[in-house]
Structure formats: C-alpha cells, structure tokens
Amino acid sequence: SAVISQKPSRDICQRGTSLTIQCQVDSQVTMMFWYRQQPGQSLTLIATANQGSEATYESGFVIDKFPISRPNLTFSTLTVSNMSPEDSSIYLCSVDFLGGELFFGEGSRLTVL
Amino acid sequence: AQSVSQHNHHVILSEAASLELGCNYSYGGTVNLFWYVQYPGQHLQLLLKYFSGDPLVKGIKGFEAEFIKSKFSFNLRKPSVQWSDTAEYFCAVSGFNQAGTALIFGKGTTLSVSS
Numbered sequence: 575s576a577v578i579s580q581k582p583s584r585d586i587c588q589r590g591t592s593l594t595i596q597c598q599v600d601s602q603v604t605m606m607f608w609y610r611q612q613p614g615q616s617l618t619l620i621a622t623a624n625q626g627s628e629a630t631y632e633s634g635f636v637i638d639k640f641p642i643s644r645p646n647l648t649f650s651t652l653t654v655s656n657m658s659p660e661d662s663s664i665y666l667c668s669v670d671f672l673g674g675e676l677f678f679g680e681g682s683r684l685t686v687l
Numbered sequence: 688a689q690s691v692s693q694h695n696h697h698v699i700l701s702e703a704a705s706l707e708l709g710c711n712y713s714y715g716g717t718v719n720l721f722w723y724v725q726y727p728g729q730h731l732q733l734l735l736k737y738f739s740g741d742p743l744v745k746g747i748k749g750f751e752a753e754f755i756k757s758k759f760s761f762n763l764r765k766p767s768v769q770w771s772d773t774a775e776y777f778c779a780v781s782g783f784n785q786a787g788t789a790l791i792f793g794k795g796t797t798l799s800v801s802s
Contacts, residue, residue: 615795616777616793617777666730666731674788675721676721678730679730680729681730
C-alpha cells in the first residue's frame with residue numbers, strides 16, 4: 575500500500591483567499607486524483623493529475639478555480655482559488671498504486687468563512 | 688456515463704444483527720467494484736474489491752460482497768455486526784482494466800450500530 579500525506583490537515587480561511595493543499599506519496603505513482611467530499615455527501619472527482627501533463631478536470635470543475643500541479647511522481651498540489659463558503663469541504667488526494675485500487679490520504683478539511 | 692446508486696442512506700442496527708447494503712451501478716462495460724469504509728474521524732479504507740473471478744468476495748472484518756452481473760449489483764453483507772462497524776460505507780466502480788481510472792462513488796450509507 576501507499577502512504578499518502580496531505581497538508582494542511584485542516585484550515586479555516588477567509589472568503590476570497592486561496593489555499594494550496596499538498597499531497598506527498600511515499601512511492602512513485604503515475605496516476606493521482608483529487609476528490610472533494612462536501613459535508614454529508616459522497617466523494618466527487620475534481621481532476622486527474624498525471625506527471626508531465628496537464629490535469630484533466632471533471633464536469634463542473636475548472637482549472638482557474640482548482641489549479642493543480644504535478645511536478646514529479648510523488649507530489650501534487652491542489653489550489654482552491656477565490657474561496658467562498660460553498661468551497662468548505664474535505665479535499666482528498668488519492669493514488670492508483672496497484673492498478674485499479676485507490677488509496678486515499680486523510681484529507682484536508684477546509685472551512686471558508 | 689458511469690453511476691453508482693446506494694439504496695440505503697442511513698441504516699440503524701443492533702449488535703449481532705445481519706447487514707446488507709445495496710449497491711447498483713450503471714456502466715456498459717466490464718467493471719471493477721469496490722466497497723470503502725470511513726470510520727468516524729478516519730480516512731477512507733478499502734473493505735473489499737472485485738476485479739474478476741469468484742463473484743463472492745470476502746474482505747476485512749468479516750464483510751463480504753456478491754457481484755451479480757445480471758442485476759448490476761454489488762451488495763455488501765455481514766452476518767453479525769458489531770458496534771465498531773459504525774461508519775460510512777461507500778460503493779464505487781471503475782472501468783475494467785483501465786489502469787488509473789478514477790473511481791465513481793455512490794452517495795454512501797451511514798451505518799449506526801447500537802450496543
């Protein structure tokens with residue numbers, strides 16, 4: 575299995591600001607995914623981040639709002655830009671380490687006031 | 688497009704009761720199927736998975752699930768639940784043999800077990 579570390583684990587932010595979430599994996603992985611889990615809801619895929627290429631965003635998510643970097647095979651960042659209270663969620667990094675099974679980080683709980 | 692439906696939003700059981708959580712998926716091809724669990728305050732963990740072979744799969748902590756292709760279902764079962772099974776359970780699906788394909792999750796079922 576993979577060990578996935580996310581920073582920050584939680585944060586409280588002001589409306590209009592931006593926050594960058596880091597995801598560090600202890601092994602090299604090709605595929606990384608960013609999910610959002612809004613309060614009381616299931617997980618929604620934001621984007622797929624592969625090293626060496628631009629992230630692929632799902633319907634309803636755009637690069638200007640959620641820019642993603644993937645500089646190498648063990649690290650990725652997700653930025654939540656120009657935040658509003660509706661962005662209050664848990665943001666999860668996940669990796670496909672074993673060919674089809676996803677491993678998840680503990681998530682970054684974001685509260686926007 | 689793939690979708691996953693979980694029939695039960697909130698299930699309340701007493702210890703030792705049997706559990707079955709329903710999951711149906713919509714996808715035209717062959718699928719990989721998963722059940723994940725999220726205990727209070729913890730991150731998502733894999734309970735079990737089905738890729739191919741025996742449609743009855745066994746996972747951790749006494750859970751099992753049966754893949755019924757004709758019904759597009761992958762229901763989760765446990766013969767006797769414990770208080771420690773209180774958690775959120777998510778069914779998920781991905782396209783078969785598509786390495787690196789993201790999972791599509793159902794809305795989740797909250798299981799509350801009283802002692």
